[in-house]
Amino acid sequence: MSTLQEVGERASWRCWLCDEPVDPDMSVNDPRGPSIDSVLTAKKAKAKGGVERLAHRACNTKKGAVKPVVPWPDKLFVVDPAPIIGVVEQLSRKGGRVAVARCPEKSDAQQASEWLLDRLSRLAPDLRVESRIDAAGGAFLLVLYTP
Structure with a gap:
């Protein structure tokens, strides 16, 4: 398991869900503060491994245990965008x-x-x-x- 600092540096301190900057000095208890989102697929669960990604605390909490959604921005004119x-x-x-x-x-x-x-x-x-x-x-x- 990596430290928050290691995960943050790997992600260039950007939230993987909303793609906004994450302030490394903000409290981890603040909704815009840093947190680690661990993704464990069935295949990786057997190997006891996973992927650790940086997320805002609120983005990570909002996602919960459901499949995350990375939205297409409203500024783009796309029809039937794929997830x-x-x-x-x-x-x-x-x-x-x-x-x-x-x-x-x-x-x-x-x-x-x-x-x-x-x-x-x-x-x-x-x-x-x-x-x-x-x-x-x-x-x-x-x-x-x-x-």
């Missing part, structure tokens, strides 16, 4: 390609692609992923794939 955590899990497990959103304009898809690749670089730093924008029936499909 980001599910996409990361699928690409980590199987690789391949996943259509993650439809956008009405190519520029919307490009903005969404830039945001998503940047967000995934912090959410799943070990996952190598690229994006592609495909024209699809009068809209543009944002696709993530593992090279």
Whole structure:
């Protein structure tokens, strides 16, 4: 088990859920204070291992024992966005390609692609992923794939 300092430095002091900065000097009892979110998958439970990620105390508490949701920002114009955590899990497990959103304009898809690749670089730093924008029936499909 890592210390809060080690987990925080690994995460560059950013909450893995909301992607906002976490103040390392704030009290761990404050809702915006740092906490460690431990993820234990069934496979890793057998090995007694897990993943430790930095989260605000409130983000970690809000998530509870349910599957976390990393939201798409309101500033992006995306239709039918895929759940980001599910996409990361699928690409980590199987690789391949996943259509993650439809956008009405190519520029919307490009903005969404830039945001998503940047967000995934912090959410799943070990996952190598690229994006592609495909024209699809009068809209543009944002696709993530593992090279």
